[in-house]
Each structure stands twice: as C-alpha cells, then as structure tokens.
Amino acid sequence: MATISHPAIANNPPSHPVVEKNRITIAVGGQNLFYYLPLTIADRLGYFRDEGLTVEISDFAGGGKALQAMIGGSSDVVAGAYEHTLKMQTKKQSLTAFVLMNTAPQIVMAVSRKTLPNYQQISDLKGKKIGISAPGSSTNMLANFVLAKAGLTPDDVSYIGVGTSAGAVAALRAGRIDAIVNTDPVIALLEQNHEITLIADTRSEQGTNAIFGGQMPAGALYGKSEFVAANPHTIQALTNAMVRALHWLQKASPQEVSRVVPASYLLNDVALYQQAFAKNRATLSSNGYFSPSGPETLLAVLKSYDPDFAAADIHLATTWTNQFAAHANDKYK
Incomplete structure (x- = not known):
C-alpha cells in the first residue's frame, strides 16, 4: 500500500519513544459496537499503555456528539466515522484521519x-x-x-x-x-x-459496494490537523496500538474476542455476539490503511444528497494519511 503524505505532516515522523502528550482523551460514539472494536481491544489488552500512553475513552450516544466533544476541546481525538473529516471542511475546519478501523460502515x-x-x-x-x-x-x-x-x-x-x-x-x-x-x-x-x-x-464490502458504488472508509481515529501535525510521536503511538489491535483481531477467535470485551457489550447473549463478530470480521481493516478510492466514493455520496457538499471545494488529500499506519505496520509485522 503506497503511503500518502499529509501536507501538514513531516514526511518522516520521528520514531522516538517519548510522546509529546502522554495523557490522551479519545471521544467515541457507542464504544460497545463492533464498529469500534479495535479501539476496545487496544485499550483492554494494554496496547496504549505499551506505547507510553494513558488513554481515557469518553463514550457518547453517537459519532456526532463525539465530534462535538473534540471540537469543544474536551477530547484530543475521535474514534468515529471518517466522513466527519469531510463534513468539517465545509465549516472551514481541518481534520485528519490517521488510522482506519473499518473498510465498510457495518x-x-x-x-x-x-x-x-x-x-x-x-x-x-x-x-x-x-x-x-x-x-x-x-x-x-x-x-x-x-x-x-x-x-x-x-x-x-x-x-x-x-x-x-x-x-x-x-x-x-x-x-x-x-x-x-x-x-x-x-x-x-x-x-x-x-x-x-x-x-x-453494509456489514460486508459487497453490500457496501451495492449501496454506495465503491469502497467506503468508515471508522477511523481522527483529530484536528494542527494537533496531528504538532504531536507526531503521540499520533504514532496511538496508531501503533490500533494497528496492533487490528492485527490481533485478524487472528482472534470469536470466543477470544468475547472474553476480552466488557460483559455489558454482549447484551446477555454471548453466542449471538460471537456470531455477529464472525459476520463483521471481514470489514475490519487488516492494517489501518486508507484506500485512495474510498474517500472519493464517500465524497460522491455526500454530494449526491447534501447541498453543502455540492458547492463545497473539498481537499481530500488533507483529510487522511497512511503515514503513521505505514510506520506501525513496520513495527508490528
């Protein structure tokens, strides 16, 4: 997968282990969902801690409210839908997604x-x-x-x-x-x-393609572009933990997953949870990379029904980067 460099980020973010900000708050809209399973795995298995981070996850009723928390300054980054990076450009705010969790919306x-x-x-x-x-x-x-x-x-x-x-x-x-x-x-x-x-x-790539006409990047970790640019060590550490979780999920059995997540996520039916995980597994990213065609499909979809996008000049290259995922995949092969 080719790495696309974000214009606001140095071409080679340093790999020094000391992070700029070791306490990070991540806002999420419904952490119990499979959509956010990589975040839960990274947290529950101690992968953030292994990267020198103390992470607090603030759970909200939906992705829109998680976005508001970050814009308002009560969280550093969001685990949420990549589409918000495009939506905020129509409001003159620049957000950058730096690791992809899902290749379909689920x-x-x-x-x-x-x-x-x-x-x-x-x-x-x-x-x-x-x-x-x-x-x-x-x-x-x-x-x-x-x-x-x-x-x-x-x-x-x-x-x-x-x-x-x-x-x-x-x-x-x-x-x-x-x-x-x-x-x-x-x-x-x-x-x-x-x-x-x-x-x-959209719990499969086939179903997603049938509805949207192409690949649709979904859950991701994103932050304000200036925060991403100013804290490359911290963003790299977050990405390392997430990519490690994605790798774990590629190999884990449904039984192993159900043992790691909080009991409340199971909705009193462990077998159903395991079946649902097996059904959604294929939509989990294997490496955290964005496919360049995905953002283009999303923009076309948004323009098809939202007048704000029909007239907007959206710069897709500033809304995502594979730079940190590339370094993470080198570390956790």
Whole structure:
C-alpha cells in the first residue's frame, strides 16, 4: 500500500519513544459496537499503555456528539466515522484521519415488523420515525442517502436519537420508532428475533459496494490537523496500538474476542455476539490503511444528497494519511 503524505505532516515522523502528550482523551460514539472494536481491544489488552500512553475513552450516544466533544476541546481525538473529516471542511475546519478501523460502515437500516408489518418500499417511510444513534452521526448519513435514492428528504421523516445499545432495542420493541439505523450487536439481536426487515446492509464490502458504488472508509481515529501535525510521536503511538489491535483481531477467535470485551457489550447473549463478530470480521481493516478510492466514493455520496457538499471545494488529500499506519505496520509485522 503506497503511503500518502499529509501536507501538514513531516514526511518522516520521528520514531522516538517519548510522546509529546502522554495523557490522551479519545471521544467515541457507542464504544460497545463492533464498529469500534479495535479501539476496545487496544485499550483492554494494554496496547496504549505499551506505547507510553494513558488513554481515557469518553463514550457518547453517537459519532456526532463525539465530534462535538473534540471540537469543544474536551477530547484530543475521535474514534468515529471518517466522513466527519469531510463534513468539517465545509465549516472551514481541518481534520485528519490517521488510522482506519473499518473498510465498510457495518451499518444496517431496517424497518420494524411491529409498526410496519406491510412494508414494501422505502417510500413507505414517509412520515415515519427513524431511530438513529444520534443526529449528525454516520447512521444519520446512511439514512439520508438511502432516503434520497428513493426521492425522499430528511424532512419527510422524523429522526430520533436512540443510542447504540439496549436503549435502541427497547425503542424499536416499544414501537417508539418505525425503522432503525444501527450496527451490531444491536442489529444482530433484533435480526435473531425476527423483529426487523432489512433495507440496507453494509456489514460486508459487497453490500457496501451495492449501496454506495465503491469502497467506503468508515471508522477511523481522527483529530484536528494542527494537533496531528504538532504531536507526531503521540499520533504514532496511538496508531501503533490500533494497528496492533487490528492485527490481533485478524487472528482472534470469536470466543477470544468475547472474553476480552466488557460483559455489558454482549447484551446477555454471548453466542449471538460471537456470531455477529464472525459476520463483521471481514470489514475490519487488516492494517489501518486508507484506500485512495474510498474517500472519493464517500465524497460522491455526500454530494449526491447534501447541498453543502455540492458547492463545497473539498481537499481530500488533507483529510487522511497512511503515514503513521505505514510506520506501525513496520513495527508490528
């Protein structure tokens, strides 16, 4: 994989073990999700500590709220959807993603069989309530795109933030929402009990390509570009830990994964969690690299339904770098 150098980052970030900032706060929107599993593994197995970092993870209801925490200064970096680096450019703020966690969004959009038993097509969602993790999150983005392909706008539905765990399941079961956009293990639980009908499924690269027309970079670690440029040792240490976790996940059994994550992530069904991990494993990055075509696909998708992007001059080269992942993969082969 060729390394793309970010314009604001030195071509060869130093490999000195002393980090500029050894206490780091990472904001995340729903850490229990498989989407963020590499972050959890890096934390639980002590990989951040091994790199000389003390990491505090602040968990929020969705990626949009995690982004707000970083912009507001209460966190240093975000584990979240890469798309936010593009969105913030429309607001004249520069963010850089430095390690990729997922090569597909892992997001599913589905309708409730309880409130919409006769669902036939996406236009049936007009006037309905759709549960997303949080406003501005990647679940919101997917829903907007799916609706747009059917000629609907966000104003044609009501979005409700339901989080990413038991609360999301409860909202659908209680009939408070007519459709849900979420990831595993939430979707796996509802699917197992035949409570939903799938509309869009990006838990595989094939499903992602069918919906978006190409590769779609998803979960990543990103920060303000000036922070990334000013703290190359720290960013390298974070990337080292994440790449090490990605390597571990390529070889780990579902049983090993379920033993490492907190018990609360299992939603009282270890076997279901293990099955869901096996289903999502292929979408986990093996090395933390971005594919150059992925950001281009994402930008085309955003331009297709968001007027802010249609008129924006987005500089993709500043939103991601493989530089740190390259050094991490050299260290952890």
